[in-house]
Amino acid sequence: MKTLDLKNRWQELADVKDALGARNWFPGTSGNLSIKVSDDPLEFLVTASGKDKYQRTDEDFLLVDQHSQPVEQTGLKPSAETLLHQKVYELTDAGCSLHIHTVSNNVISELYAEKGEITFQHQELIKAFNLWEEDAVLRVPIIENPAHIPDLANLLAERIEENIFGVLIRNHGITVWGRNAFEAKKHLEAFEFLFETHLALRLQTQGGRS
Numbered sequence: 001m002k003t004l005d006l007k008n009r010w011q012e013l014a015d016v017k018d019a020l021g022a023r024n025w026f027p028g029t030s031g032n033l034s035i036k037v038s039d040d041p042l043e044f045l046v047t048a049s050g051k052d053k054y055q056r057t058d059e060d061f062l063l064v065d066q067h068s069q070p071v072e073q074t075g076l077k078p079s080a081e082t083l084l085h086q087k088v089y090e091l092t093d094a095g096c097s098l099h100i101h102t103v104s105n106n107v108i109s110e111l112y113a114e115k116g117e118i119t120f121q122h123q124e125l126i127k128a129f130n131l132w133e134e135d136a137v138l139r140v141p142i143i144e145n146p147a148h149i150p151d152l153a154n155l156l157a158e159r160i161e162e163n164i165f166g167v168l169i170r171n172h173g174i175t176v177w178g179r180n181a182f183e184a185k186k187h188l189e190a191f192e193f194l195f196e197t198h199l200a201l202r203l204q205t206q207g208g209r210s
């Protein structure tokens with residue numbers, strides 16, 4: 001992999017991180033982001049664990065391999081949830097994967113956990129997922145949140161299939177992907193818009209009841 005590619009990918013991910021940070025989408029150091037830099041063997045840049053993701057520094061990301069291990073010796077620790085990003089790259093054509101915790105995605109994940117998914121239909125913004133048919137349905141699976149990360153990563157992997165662009169983790173957050181940073185960010189913004197709209201409408205029409 002060329003140094004220039006790595007620099008460009010770093011810049012792209014840092015810019016996405018800034019944009020999500022401007023939306024206050026990294027409360028309490030939560031959230032992790034990654035971008036693929038090589039396919040074969042898989043290598044990707046991932047956020048260092050436990051950092052204040054609102055800050056932009058030269059130590060925000062590190063390069064990891066197909067086993068989520070740092071490629072070079074470093075004092076930085078890859079995100080605790082790096083394995084989820086690895087699964088996304090293994091099972092999809094994603095070039096970028098984003099994970100955030102918001103009030104809306106947490107509330108939706110709890111309200112619909114028993115159903116195992118939430119669906120959206122007749123909403124203009126599902127077009128952000130390339131769903132253009134009048135009656136198209138966007139499905140968002142919801143998984144439990146085991147503390148053991150390999151278990152969590154396996155639950156995520158089980159729900160990844162065609163036309164799934166993100167998975168909600170119960171009372172935790174969402175993991176979203178796209179073919180590149182632009183598309184992953186577009187998907188994330190669209191998901192959060194749909195969640196917020198759904199919750200606002202539910203309050204108006206049902207007083208918050210299901």
Ligand SMILES: CSC[C@@H](O)[C@@H](O)C(=O)COP(=O)(O)O
Binds near residue numbers: 028032049051099
């Ligand atoms: C500090 S709460 C959030 C963490 O437990 C985790 O879910 C998270 O999103 C960030 O972990 P990180 O290891 O910094 O990538």
Ligand SMILES: [Zn+2]
Binds near residue numbers: 032099100173
């Ligand atoms: Zn998290």
